[in-house]
Amino acid sequence: MPKAKSAYLCQSCGHSSPKWLGQCPDCGEWNTLVEEVVRASVGGKAVERIAIQAPDILSVQSLDARREPTGIPALDAVLGGGLVPGSIVLVGGEPGIGKSTLLTQVAAAMAHEGEVVLYISGEESPSQVRMRAERIGALSENFRLATSTDLEETLAILRGTEPRVAIVDSIQTMSSSELEGGAGGVSQVRHCASVLHAFAKEAGIAMFVVGHVTKDGSLAGPKVLEHLVDCVLVFEGEGFGRLRTIRAAKNRFGSVDELAVFEMTESGLSEVENPSQLLLAERQAGAPGSCVFAAMEGRRAVLLEVQALVSPNYTQSPRRTVTGLDFNRVLLTLGVLEKRGGVRLAGQDVFVSVVGGLTVREPAADLAVLLAVASAAKGAALPEDLVVFGEVGLTGEIRSVGSVGARLKEAARMGFRRAATSRTGKQDYSQPGVTVGGLRNIADALSLVSE
Ligand code: TYD
Ligand code: MG
16 A cells, blocks of 8 residues: 655645645645645556557547537537547536536436436435426436445446436545545545546546636635546636626637527526627616627627726725726726826726626727726717727737627627727728728727717
């Protein structure tokens, strides 16, 4: 038996340290190092002089031919065309976002197609899982349900049930008796995930593993699992809003470009066919501080409302609060607006957010942020039928961005008649029904506010 030894493992990123530290040197999180028993390595085995010839690539079977639909087309698209047998998909997200709901729906749809699907819950009692399944109309004979928090027992259930697809909800509740340390710790989570992956590969079944992410890093998050799994799906959405998005943060079998948008309803998650419409539904057209941004979410154009509020702050330190956008990028845009655009923000609190709980990562949002803040600061609304997109440079120039055609098409579809962007790119800026104004710099952009 290898000797047990202990180490301090960061519960956020898995960094291992021989002694306790207040801050993880790897990910920079505070108070995340926890002592855990780790197994000592077995020691170097003598390398024998054996020869193995690797096969040529033509004789290797491609996985693509064997993809299985999950029964939820939007999810299939995010996965890159369906589930790949022998793979493991990590579904990460905050508690309450809808991970169990989505996977119950997948189980239901696949069971309905005649596949045996096994749902192993370590968090809820069988009757709780049944209640959810009833609510979304998921009861069927092929839907097998077990509750277990023990890895070895889970493997036994997997062997006995022989499912085509297995769902483990969640990896944080699973623990192996081979390791010391409680469920949810980095070493247990990592060990359980790698054993389950090995099982999935050997048995040729697809497996979904749920992983909770909490903001304070108190649970071993999917970060430590990312390299162990084939695909990481990230579930996002504003806690109490209805909208949920799923994107792939990693995908060995497809691109990470697709985004699925769902709405939480009385009977589970339903796909949102027209996200722009839902996102703009409550917009107060003509209100200062509101700007519509034609965003690219994966390969799809979506219209989003960027909102800003600028209000006086009488203390020494005015606040900057940003939701759904990159904080530093927004600060940069505010700096450019103040310095190059002459809009005074000193002594003012500035709040900027994207409505609907979507997170925007592309620099093309700069222009919308700039205009929303300028409009809020001046108390003057932007034209109601205007959409914008463009990057803002440090000298106050507006830069062109990609996917112009898709953005303009979506704007036209949603009834917007004006667009403003930089027209310097080598792209087609014509779109029937939409007048596309070219902006060169911040002064051009600000002229839209006072119109
Ligand atoms: P759940 O899937 O349990 O979240 P997670 O597994 O990510 O922790 O469900 C999250 C929330 O969704 C829960 O508060 C109840 C709500 N919900 C609905 O609104 N409609 C439904 O049909 C279901 C099943 C859940
Ligand atoms: Mg759950």
